[in-house]
Amino acid sequence: MKLTMHGAGYVGLVTGACLAEVGNDVLCVDVDQRKIDLLNNGGIPIYEPGLTELVRRNEEAGRLQFTTDIEAGVRHGAVQFIAVGTPPDEDGSADLQHVLAVAGNIGRWMDDYKIIVDKSTVPVGTADQVAAVVREALAEQGRAVDFDVVSNPEFLKEGAAVGDFMKPDRIVVGTNSERAAKLLRRVYQPFSRNHDKLILMDVRSAELTKYAANGLLATKISFMNELANLAELYDADIEKVRIGIGSDPRIGYSFIYPGCGYGGSCFPKDVRALSRSAEQIGYQAELIEAVEAINNRQKEQLFTKIASHFGAAITDKTIALWGLAFKPNTDDMREAPSRSVMESIWAAGGSVRAYDPQAREEARHIYGERADLTLCDSADAALDGADALVVVTEWQEFRSPDFDAIKARLSEPVIFDGRNVYDPATMRELGITYYSIGRGAVVA
Numbered sequence: 001m002k003l004t005m006h007g008a009g010y011v012g013l014v015t016g017a018c019l020a021e022v023g024n025d026v027l028c029v030d031v032d033q034r035k036i037d038l039l040n041n042g043g044i045p046i047y048e049p050g051l052t053e054l055v056r057r058n059e060e061a062g063r064l065q066f067t068t069d070i071e072a073g074v075r076h077g078a079v080q081f082i083a084v085g086t087p088p089d090e091d092g093s094a095d096l097q098h099v100l101a102v103a104g105n106i107g108r109w110m111d112d113y114k115i116i117v118d119k120s121t122v123p124v125g126t127a128d129q130v131a132a133v134v135r136e137a138l139a140e141q142g143r144a145v146d147f148d149v150v151s152n153p154e155f156l157k158e159g160a161a162v163g164d165f166m167k168p169d170r171i172v173v174g175t176n177s178e179r180a181a182k183l184l185r186r187v188y189q190p191f192s193r194n195h196d197k198l199i200l201m202d203v204r205s206a207e208l209t210k211y212a213a214n215g216l217l218a219t220k221i222s223f224m225n226e227l228a229n230l231a232e233l234y235d236a237d238i239e240k241v242r243i244g245i246g247s248d249p250r251i252g253y254s255f256i257y258p259g260c261g262y263g264g265s266c267f268p269k270d271v272r273a274l275s276r277s278a279e280q281i282g283y284q285a286e287l288i289e290a291v292e293a294i295n296n297r298q299k300e301q302l303f304t305k306i307a308s309h310f311g312a313a314i315t316d317k318t319i320a321l322w323g324l325a326f327k328p329n330t331d332d333m334r335e336a337p338s339r340s341v342m343e344s345i346w347a348a349g350g351s352v353r354a355y356d357p358q359a360r361e362e363a364r365h366i367y368g369e370r371a372d373l374t375l376c377d378s379a380d381a382a383l384d385g386a387d388a389l390v391v392v393t394e395w396q397e398f399r400s401p402d403f404d405a406i407k408a409r410l411s412e413p414v415i416f417d418g419r420n421v422y423d424p425a426t427m428r429e430l431g432i433t434y435y436s437i438g439r440g441a442v443v444a
């Protein structure tokens with residue numbers, strides 16, 4: 001099938017490449033000339049495991065192409081996927097300008113039946129807005145062409161996006177059109193080999209399903225972080241509590257890790273957008289608001305511990321920071337907890353030596369050159385001349401470091417662990433002062 005992907009970011013590029021992999025002829029359109037040039041010259045703009053090989057293989061097979069030519073994009077696909085960003089606007093609502101710009105483009109150039117598939121995460125009612133914009137663009141030219149707008153939220157996880165797309169848990173399709181449902185069933189049939197993954201529903205329920213999923217996952221994290229803070233006050237160990245509750249199959253082990261707050265391109269903005277869109281229809285989503293407030297507070301936890309350890313001396317301290325990306329296996333730093341920690345250290349007068357296996361370029365892009373940030377090429381190099389180590393992202397390579405080398409390189413053996421990757425008893429044996437989340441401090 002001929003498919004068009006509007007937006008070649010984390011979602012659009014992965015989705016486009018995976019749809020090409022199963023034999024479709026996919027054209028990815030993006031307004032970012034730099035990104036398209038890079039893709040057309042053999043580069044990949046993001047780090048995502050397995051993506052480079054997938055993109056190259058399908059490009060070489062002639063099934064995957066990249067362009068900034070919007071008209072060509074609209075003419076190409078019978079199915080037009082919208083996978084552009086929906087960042088928060090000033091009040092936290094989802095900013096729909098990119099989604100509606102694509103809708104306008106589709107209306108301007110389409111000359112036969114199109115299925116417009118909203119993959120971006122958008123508030124309930126957006127499909128109606130997309131349809132209105134397409135109709136308006138057609139009307140401006142005095143034309144009437146048939147189309148359907150479908151909601152098809154994406155559930156892939158950065159860091160495991162290719163696998164998630166190729167082997168989805170479920171594919172949610174929201175449409176009231178039988179014609180659109182039939183075509184999308186064909187598009188997704190290759191990803192439903194062992195059983196039918198497609199869950200068909202009405203458009204609004206599909207739009208809400210995405211916010212429900214991210215809202216619930218964020219709620220689990222904030223709940224655990226709230227409990228972690230209580231555990232510290234009660235002198236209990238949140239990791240024991242986690243195992244004690246995770247073993248209950250009604251609760252399960254996933255998304256109950258205490259830490260220094262969730263970040264990324266989805267949870268923070270989706271939680272915020274859900275409460276703002278509730279507000280707009282006159283409903284106060286108190287639980288969701290609390291989830292956001294707890295997370296904002298949690299992102300301050302690591303710095304609070306650093307500040308209380310060093311006191312006023314923080315002004316001339318250098319902190320080694322391991323992990324810039326908002327989670328392992330990605331280079332994405334959108335709303336990453338590392339940013340809150342670094343910015344607080346800088347505001348207090350300290351400086352940072354940071355290392356991340358993939359996100360250094362992204363950090364350079366965000367912060368540019370500054371005297372109080374050194375981006376290091378290795379975890380060890382980040383420790384040189386530093387006064388303490390902060391672990392913000394639980395990359396595999398940080399899980400079992402050479403603690404003797406850490407002690408030798410740091411001016412003072414102190415670790416602040418925002419992901420509870422180390423064992424307090426081991427830290428005590430090694431003579432390392434150790435602060436983690438929801439567990440008592442170890443003072444060497």
Ligand SMILES: NC(=O)c1ccc[n+]([C@@H]2O[C@H](COP(=O)([O-])OP(=O)(O)OC[C@H]3O[C@@H](n4cnc5c(N)ncnc54)[C@H](O)[C@@H]3O)[C@@H](O)[C@H]2O)c1
Nearest residue numbers: 007009010011030031032084085086098101120121154158
């Ligand atoms: N990143 C994730 O893990 C994830 C997962 C599920 C859903 N989502 C949702 O998917 C959407 C896209 O997220 P992302 O992380 O891929 O964003 P992104 O910022 O990585 O990519 C968006 C791309 O859209 C392009 N774009 C903007 N306006 C355009 C236009 N008019 N025409 C063509 N291209 C245009 C941008 O240049 C950019 O390359 C968001 O709504 C997000 O909430 C993201």
